[in-house]
Amino acid sequence: MLARRQQRVDELCAAAIRAISGQADLQFRGQRLHRGRSPLPLYAPHLQPQPASADFASFRGAADGLALRLLHSDEALHARLRPADALERLLFELLEQFRCEAACGAPWRGLQRNLRHCFETWSLAFQQAGLGDSARGLLLYTVAQMARSRVSGEPVVEQTEDLIEATRAALAPVIGVDLAGLRRARTDQCAYAVHALSLARCIAGMLRAAGPGEDDPGAQGESDAHAAFALLTESSSEVSSSFATAVCGRSLVLAGAPAYRVFSRAYDRETAAAGLVRKPLLQALRERLDARVATMGVNLAWLARSLRALLAAPVRDGWDGGHEEGQLDGRRLAQLVATPCERRLFLSERAQPVADCALTVLVDCSGSMKEHAEQLAALLDLWVRALEMAGVVSEVLG
Known part of the structure; x- marks a missing residue:
């Protein structure tokens, strides 16, 4: 039920993103926004609501934030200005996201409400999880609250005012000039980036100078900051598919096939694969495979319709x-x-x-593919079921 609900949420949010951004090739795959077949970077922590606990308004706010980022941010310019340091890049990405969200004008009251709800939900979850208990976590959290409030003109989240009060007062003289610059230049990405880079370097320098704190024995400043902020700092060039593919080459087996001679067929036999596995184990493997497929969030009906449109006459x-x-x-x-x-x-x-055709999938079952067995099995299970729904005859050989 949860997987079906998440699939419906992803479909609605993807439709909203396409409508706002004007980009027709956007869709969610495995709760990750993709442009075509390429996954997009994770821009900010508050744009990643958790499926198990977040409400629909949080997902819609995250979708609106992603759409505004695609609409108002020049990707080429942003990539050229983005710092190389991981921690500085984390802060720079967050500040750019706040700029794009602030570009949502008065006619977009619904988007503003969704964005506010999404950020508030993330802020409260951050506080309740105790991620602001460390000095570095609190510093990053306070900077996020101050920057968003200054750029958007909205007050900080009311429930967090007491938590960040002292840190906010200490930071104001240090980053106040850059915060004011962010507010003035929020409509000019290039000018805005000057202040964003300055602020990111300043905060990153504070985190490095602090070193491992007493409340975080053995932790490094940057790694603690990353863990506390729950954000993967990816650039668009670093995002890649998690499924490894093999490079095609010349097959020596096929090249020597005409000269191959069977020595003996005395021990050849054909057996149904299901008959070689105990029924309890077969059922357990089926449940495990179904659980893996459910986490992928693939719209099976949409896939079947696409295959039918492609293959049927x-x-x-x-x-x-x-x-x-x-x-x-x-x-x-x-x-x-x-x-x-x-x-x-x-x-x-x-x-x-x-669909007057048949599709055969030949699987490499050698030892080198063992690490991909479960992921490949889930992928094949989806394809075979979609092909069956589309009326296409299929077989899997290995």
């Missing part, structure tokens, strides 16, 4: 009667005589899409 499948145009139905001539005003006397040809 219209085929004549009889006639439909009772139409007002088409070929005259001779069986209804008596009805025409009895009721001269009756017009539904015609037949139209019925065509059904039929």
Whole structure:
């Protein structure tokens, strides 16, 4: 039920992002926004609501934030200005996200409300999880609250005012000039980046100078900051698919196939694979595979429709009667005589899409593929079920 709900949420949020950003090739895959087949970076921590606890408004706020980022941020300019240091890049990405969200004007009251709710939900979750208990976590959290408040013109989250009060007062003289610059230049990405870079370097320097704190024995400043902020600092060039692919080459086996001679077929046999596994183990593996497929969040019906549209061709499948145009139905001539005003006397040809093809998947079952076995099994299970729904004959060989 949770997976089905999340799939529906992803579909609605993806539609909203496409409508706002004007980019038609955006969709969620595994709760990650993709452009075509390429995953987009994780821009900010508050744009990653947790499926198990977040409400729909949080997901919609995150979707609106992603859409505004795609709409108002020049990716090429941002990539050129982005700092190389990981911690500085984390802060720079967050500040750019705040700028894009602040570009949401008065006519977009609904988006503003969604964005505010999403950020408040993340802020409260951060505080309740105790991530602000360390000095570095509190510093980053306070900077996020101050920067968003200054750029957007909205007050900080009321429930966190007491927590950040002392840190906020200490930071104001240090970063006040850059915060004011962010507010003034929020409509100019290039000018805004100057102040964002200065602020990011300043805060990163504070974190490095602090060193490992007493409340975090053995921790390093940057790693603690990353853990506390719950954000993966990825650039667009660093994002890659998690599924490894093999590079094609020349097959020596196929090259020598004509010269191969079978020595003996005495021990050859064919056995159903399901008969080689104990039933309890087979059931446990099936449940494990279903759980893996559910976490992928793939819309099976959409995939089946896409395959049917790609592989099927219209085929004549009889006639439909009772139409007002088409070929005259001779069986209804008596009805025409009895009721001269009756017009539904015609037949139209019925065509059904039929996929007259078969798809065979050959799986490499060598030892080098063992680490990909579970992921590959889930992928094949999805494809086979989608092909079956589309009416395509399929087989998996290995």
